[in-house]
Structures are given as structure tokens and as C-alpha cells.
Amino acid sequence: MPNQMGYLSLALYAASFACYTRLLYAPNVWLGRLATLLLGGGIVAHYFALLDRSLGTHTVPYDDVYGSMSLFAWLLGITYLGLELLHRDRAVGSLVSLVMLVWMVGVEWLTPHASPAPPPAKGPLFALHVTLNIWAYAAFALSFVLSIVYLVQDRVLRSHRPGAAFWRFPALDVLDRMSRSSVFVGLAGLAFGVVSGFVWERRLTGSYAWGDPKVIVTLLIVGVYVAYLLLSRTAGWRGSRAAVLCALNFAVVLFSYTLVNRYLTEFHRYF
Amino acid sequence: MAATTNTKNSAPARTGGGIRVALIGCSHRTAPVELRERVAFTQDQALDAAGELRKRGILDEAVVLSTCNRSELYGVPASDTSATEEMENFLTSYHRISRVELEGRLYRWEGAEAVRHLYRVASGLDSMLLGEAEILGQLKAAYGQALEHGSTGPVLNRAFQGALEVGKRVRAETEVGARPMSVSLAGIKLAERVFGNLKGHKALILGAGAVAEQVVEHLRARSIGSLRVVNRSHDRAAELAERMGGEAVHWDALEKALSLPDIIVTSVGNAGHVLTREMLERALTARGGRPVFVIDLGVPRNVAADSAGLYNLYLYNIDDLGEIVEQNKRAREAEIPRAEALVSEHVAKFEVWRTALEAGSIVEDLRGRFRKHREALLRERLAEMDLTPEERQRLSHITEELIERVLDEPSQRLRNAREMRGRLGAIEAIRHLFGIDRDHDKSGSRE
Numbered sequence: 001m002p003n004q005m006g007y008l009s010l011a012l013y014a015a016s017f018a019c020y021t022r023l024l025y026a027p028n029v030w031l032g033r034l035a036t037l038l039l040g041g042g043i044v045a046h047y048f049a050l051l052d053r054s055l056g057t058h059t060v061p062y063d064d065v066y067g068s069m070s071l072f073a074w075l076l077g078i079t080y081l082g083l084e085l086l087h088r089d090r091a092v093g094s095l096v097s098l099v100m101l102v103w104m105v106g107v108e109w110l111t112p113h114a115s116p117a118p119p120p121a122k123g124p125l126f127a128l129h130v131t132l133n134i135w136a137y138a139a140f141a142l143s144f145v146l147s148i149v150y151l152v153q154d155r156v157l158r159s160h161r162p163g164a165a166f167w168r169f170p171a172l173d174v175l176d177r178m179s180r181s182s183v184f185v186g187l188a189g190l191a192f193g194v195v196s197g198f199v200w201e202r203r204l205t206g207s208y209a210w211g212d213p214k215v216i217v218t219l220l221i222v223g224v225y226v227a228y229l230l231l232s233r234t235a236g237w238r239g240s241r242a243a244v245l246c247a248l249n250f251a252v253v254l255f256s257y258t259l260v261n262r263y264l265t266e267f268h269r270y271f
Numbered sequence: 272m273a274a275t276t277n278t279k280n281s282a283p284a285r286t287g288g289g290i291r292v293a294l295i296g297c298s299h300r301t302a303p304v305e306l307r308e309r310v311a312f313t314q315d316q317a318l319d320a321a322g323e324l325r326k327r328g329i330l331d332e333a334v335v336l337s338t339c340n341r342s343e344l345y346g347v348p349a350s351d352t353s354a355t356e357e358m359e360n361f362l363t364s365y366h367r368i369s370r371v372e373l374e375g376r377l378y379r380w381e382g383a384e385a386v387r388h389l390y391r392v393a394s395g396l397d398s399m400l401l402g403e404a405e406i407l408g409q410l411k412a413a414y415g416q417a418l419e420h421g422s423t424g425p426v427l428n429r430a431f432q433g434a435l436e437v438g439k440r441v442r443a444e445t446e447v448g449a450r451p452m453s454v455s456l457a458g459i460k461l462a463e464r465v466f467g468n469l470k471g472h473k474a475l476i477l478g479a480g481a482v483a484e485q486v487v488e489h490l491r492a493r494s495i496g497s498l499r500v501v502n503r504s505h506d507r508a509a510e511l512a513e514r515m516g517g518e519a520v521h522w523d524a525l526e527k528a529l530s531l532p533d534i535i536v537t538s539v540g541n542a543g544h545v546l547t548r549e550m551l552e553r554a555l556t557a558r559g560g561r562p563v564f565v566i567d568l569g570v571p572r573n574v575a576a577d578s579a580g581l582y583n584l585y586l587y588n589i590d591d592l593g594e595i596v597e598q599n600k601r602a603r604e605a606e607i608p609r610a611e612a613l614v615s616e617h618v619a620k621f622e623v624w625r626t627a628l629e630a631g632s633i634v635e636d637l638r639g640r641f642r643k644h645r646e647a648l649l650r651e652r653l654a655e656m657d658l659t660p661e662e663r664q665r666l667s668h669i670t671e672e673l674i675e676r677v678l679d680e681p682s683q684r685l686r687n688a689r690e691m692r693g694r695l696g697a698i699e700a701i702r703h704l705f706g707i708d709r710d711h712d713k714s715g716s717r718e
Binding site (some may be wrong): 026027028153157158162164170171172173222 | 323409445446449460461465466559560579582583585591598602609
């Protein structure tokens with residue numbers, strides 16, 4: 001069960017979702033600021049929830065499914081807030097906060113709540129490796145949301161039937177740039193995460209686990225997102241096709257995060 | 272007549288009766304253009320009329336708002352008599368128009384209803400095109416000029432600043448002014464949904480129709496990067512390009528010119544399909560697949576309909592845009608109740624402030640009245656008493672302090688706008704109890 005801070009963060013995410021959604025139909029500077037503030041408050045409360053749980057169980061947050069998924073949502077929130085500040089646009093806040101909320105409620109209902117046994121200490125480099133990888137997944141999740149919004153906006157624009165929300169969501173070009181920014185963050189996080197993982201493993205075992213399915217799928221993720229970045233600036237792919245590719249790429253991330261972790265890898269468990 | 276004041280930070284010198292805003296005017300809702308143009312004011316006339324209204328003692332403060340759709344005189348009456356009657360007389364004499372001609376054409380509002388009208392005007396709720404933004408700029412300009420020339424005072428300053436605030440809020444918080452209401456603006460707003468900020472983007476104008484010119488105006492207002500004009504008559508293209516600050520391109524070079532622009536606007540009369548799917552396909556390839564937004568304003572259509580299926584090409588014809596304008600009109604109308612609620616909120620705020628101002632003025636009235644009695648009493652009684660100059664001075668101080676102590680608490684309470692909300696009647700009762708009216712105003716409060 002989540003601690004009090006966990007419940008508080010859920011409530012704040014729900015409130016920020018309500019404000020962001022209202023903002024789409026009734027634009028208001030103060031409501032926008034309130035939405036951002038509530039999301040920021042939720043992220044702070046979420047941090048303390050993760051910290052509290054880790055201190056209570058003498059383990060790192062990502063050592064079980066619950067903690068790993070909770071950390072994912074937290075990093076998604078941070079990445080989105082960064083993007084909101086960078087691009088000065090709150091229109092996708094409703095979707096991102098909804099994803100976070102649904103994700104966290106799902107985590108509460110579907111994942112086992114038993115506290116994991118304290119793992120052997122693996123050092124800060126290992127912690128950095130895991131955190132950067134989960135952060136990369138969160139950034140890819142954000143690019144997925146942005147690509148879906150892009151495709152919906154593109155469809156509305158072609159159908160010649162713009163509704164109220166259409167005028168409030170960002171322009172296609174802005175969505176495209178936000179999605180690319182997000183993928184850049186994801187690739188940077190993944191690159192540093194993978195390198196730190198290899199360094200940590202080399203120190204521990206003197207070798208590299210190239211054959212581990214998680215490593216192979218991670219390299220595949222790097223490949224498909226690099227392909228997206230390159231193709232999204234070429235004539236035949238620029239625009240909605242690139243958005244479709246970006247959305248489909250996230251399926252590989254989900255595959256890595258779920259099936260690979262659960263059934264294929266030997267030592268990558270929840271990250 | 273009561274003394275006038277133009278100080279911006281103090282309460283008006285009027286003390287009897289209520290401080291109120293009065294308004295007379297006519298607009299597109301009440302008068303045809305033939306009449307509106309006869310009562311319109313130029314910028315200089317507006318300032319002159321405001322000055323004249325104050326000089327003649329009709330108004331303490333005055334602002335004249337004159338646009339193509341309305342002429343309105345706003346003011347704070349200098350007396351309790353019907354100010355709107357005097358304002359109407361002024362208007363007819365200023366424009367040398369008979370009252371009969373204005374019969375039934377003018378509206379007259381006083382008090383909270385005058386402020387409500389001003390706020391509705393600022394919000395675009397009284398505009399011909401619901402929610403249009405231009406009126407806010409015109410109102411700001413009219414107020415700014417009046418402020419600069421000293422014809423406003425605390426009441427109109429507060430009223431107009433409130434109007435500008437509510438005008439901005441209505442546009443920011445409701446959909447009343449959010450969606451484009453003209454075909455030309457709808458086209459540009461849709462292009463912005465593709466490219467975001469249009470600054471630095473390239474546009475090509477094909478043909479020289481009137482609507483195309485409106486589109487160009489919108490593009491220029493958005494600092495479009497480059498503007499090229501193509502027309503069958505190159506002279507006409509050159510003339511248009513010069514007027515719009517663009518570059519004329521020969522009709523023969525049309526296909527080559529198509530590869531550059533992000534936005535293409537066509538309005539070639541009686542020409543049929545000027546742009547075919549093949550031409551646009553080649554243009555898209557030449558520009559590396561970057562999207563193109565095409566606004567086809569021609570009737571018959573200038574762009575082949577099957578071009579709409581091209582990847583990264585967004586095509587809107589005049590009917591598509593017209594339908595969007597209709598949708599937007601309905602959406603704007605649906606937002607009226609929310610906009611009216613914001614207007615009511617700000618009118619209530621103004622009324623609270625006005626009540627506090629009234630309250631402040633009544634304390635001054637009471638102080639003046641008490642001092643008058645004190646001085647009369649001292650003059651009368653001190654003559655009968657054998658007192659040294661120091662004792663007389665002491666007695667004078669004590670009575671002065673007594674007045675201040677008696678008025679201290681009511682002063683503080685009356686200055687608290689929140690406490691005074693809805694208690695304007697109480698202030699009127701105090702005026703009545705102490706006999707503070709217009710006659711006393713003349714002799715008492717100015718002392």
C-alpha cells in the first residue's frame with residue numbers, strides 16, 4: 001500500500017489533471033500556473049513517497065515492480081515539466097497527467113505490494129545506471145503521447161472539422177519539436193545509462209553481458225529512435241509518418257520494460 | 272455647482288449625493304451608419320468635447336469613445352440633476368444635430384448599468400462582431416488620451432482600468448474572442464496550427480482578390496518572412512507586391528515559385544484549376560517534404576480537389592473556411608454567459624470600490640460639518656468667558672481632538688471596502704440624518 005505521501009501525490013496528480021483539462025476549454029493564466037504547481041507538488045510528494053518506502057524497506061525504489069513503475073511515473077512527470085518550461089506550452093499537460101494518474105492507479109491495483117527483501121548493495125554507479133534507463137523510458141513515453149496528439153491534430157486538420165480542443169493544442173510543428181526533444185532526452189539517458197551499466201559490470205565481473213536479451217533489446221531501442229530522429233527530417237517521412245514511427249517505437253520500449261524484464265533476462269529484473 | 276477635481280489619487284470633491292458614472296451614446300445597435308457618422312468624434316474632437324463637458328460644469332470627469340460603430344460620452348456628473356439630459360444637449364449642440372433626429376437612437380445609462388455597459392463594450396459583447404479585439408485597443412487609446420489631457424479622475428480611471436482588465440480576462444478565459452470569425456483569419460489561424468509562429472515563414476499569393484489582400488494583412492501582422500505575388504497581369508502583381516511589401520513573380524515562373532512557400536493563397540478569378548495535383552506534388556518534392564498550407568479562395572476553385580490527398584499538404588477552400596467561421600460563431604455565442612459572469616464580477620468590484628469612495632467622502636463631510644459647528648460654538652462662547660490665550664488654545668485643541676476621536680472608528684470602518692459591501696443605503700441614511708446634501712456641500716465641505 002502506498003504511504004501517506006503516495007496518496008497525497010495521487011490526489012495532486014488528479015487535481016493537476018482536472019486543471020490541465022479545464023485549461024483546454026477555459027484558458028486562464030492562473031489556472032495554468034495552478035495546474036503546473038499541482039503537478040510539481042505531486043512530483044515532490046511522490047519523491048518523498050519513494051524515499052519513505054526505500055528507507056522503510058532498506059532498499060532502492062526500483063528493486064520491485066511497484067517501485068520501478070512508481071519511479072517511472074515520477075521521472076515522466078519531471079521530464080514533462082522540463083518540456084513544459086522549455087516549450088512554454090501546457091496543452092498536453094492533461095494527457096501526460098492522465099497517463100501518470102492511470103499508471104499510478106494501475107500500479108496500486110495490479111502490482112504486488114509486498115516489500116522486497118533488501119538486495120545486496122550495488123553502489124551508486126549501479127543506481128545511476130538504473131535511474132537513467134528508467135528516465136529514458138519515461139522520456140520515450142512522453143514522445144509517444146506527443147506523437148499520438150500529433151496524429152489526432154493532423155487528422156482533425158485534414159477532416160476540416162476542428163473542435164474546441166483543436167485550437168488549444170500546440171501546432172503540429174511544436175508537437176514535432178517537443179517529441180524530438182523528448183526522444184533526445186531519452187536517447188541521452190539511455191546512452192549514459194547503458195555506458196554506466198557496462199562500466200559497473202566490467203568492474204564487477206571483468207566482462208560485458210552482450211548476449212543478455214535486455215542489452216540486445218536496449219540496443220534495438222537506441223536503433224529505432226535514432227532511425228526516427230533521422231527519418232523525421234527526410235522528405236518521405238517528415239510529419240505524420242514520423243509520428244506513427246515514434247508511437248510504434250514505444251511498443252519496443254514496452255516490450256523491454258515488461259516481457260523482457262519478466263521472462264527473458266537473467267539479471268535485469270524491473271528496469 | 273460642485274467643485275471639480277482631476278487629482279488621480281484622491282476622492283472627488285463632490286460630497287452630496289452619490290458618486291456615479293453616467294453614459295450616453297449610440298452604436299450600430301441603435302443607429303444607422305448615416306446617423307453614426309454625424310455624431311462621430313475625431314481624436315481631437317473627442318479631447319475637445321471632454322474638456323468642454325468639464326468646462327461647462329456638466330461632468331467632473333469625461334471620456335469620449337468614438338469608433339466606426341459607436342460614439343459614447345462617459346462621465347462623472349458634477350451635479351445630482353439628470354446628467355444624461357445635459358450630456359445629450361451637449362452632444363446635439365456639438366454636432367449641430369436636432370434632438371428629434373436622435374430620438375430613440377441614444378441609450379442612456381447611469382450608475383452600475385453605465386459601468387456594465389462599458390465593461391461589455393470592452394469585452395466585445397456589444398460589438399458587431401462578437402468578441403472582436405479591436406475595440407479593446409480603441410478603448411485603451413481613448414482612455415489614454417483622456418488621461419493624458421487630464422479629463423479623467425479617480426472614478427473614470429477606476430472604471431476604465433477595470434474595463435481594460437475585464438476585456439483582457441474575457442478574451443483570455445473564455446472562447447468569446449478566441450476563434451477566427453472571418454474567412455481570411457480562419458485560414459491564417461489554421462496555418463498556425465501547422466507551423467506555429469508564422470514569423471519567418473514564406474508565403475505566395477496567387478491572384479489579387481480582395482480576400483487575398485485581407486489574408487496578406489494578417490500575414491504581415493504576423494511578421495511573415497517573405498511574400499511573393501503572382502498574377503496573370505504582372506503590372507497588377509507588381510502593384511500589389513509594392514503595396515504589401517513583397518516581391519512580384521512572373522506568371523511563367525509560377526511552378527518554380529511553388530517550391531519555396533509554406534503558405535499558398537490563391538484567388539484567381541474565373542480561372543479554374545491553376546494548381547494541379549502534379550504541380551503541387553513536384554513542389555512538395557522540391558521542398559524536401561516540408562508541409563504546405565494552401566488556402567484556395569477562388570470561385571471556381573483554383574486548386575485541384577484531389578491535391579488534398581497529397582502527403583503533408585493541407586488544403587482549405589472558401590467553403591471549408593466558411594463552415595469553420597460558422598462553427599466558431601456558434602462556439603462564441605455559447606460563451607456569452609461566461610463572459611457576462613466575468614463582467615458582473617468586475618461591475619460588483621467597481622461598486623464595492625465606489626461604495627468605499629462614497630464612505631470616504633462622507634467622513635470628510637461629517638468632519639467639515641462638526642468643525643463648522645465647533646468654530647461657531649467657540650466664537651459664541653469664548654466671548655463670554657474670561658480665558659487666557661493659552662487656555663483658549665487648549666480648549667480649541669481639545670474640541671478638535673474630540674471631533675477626530677468621534678470620527679476615528681467610523682473612518683476606519685468606512686474605509687474598509689469589504690465591510691461596506693452592499694451598505695450604500697447606510698451611507699445615504701447618514702447623509703440624511705446629518706443633513707448633508709447638495710446645499711451643505713456648497714458651503715460646508717469646501718471649508
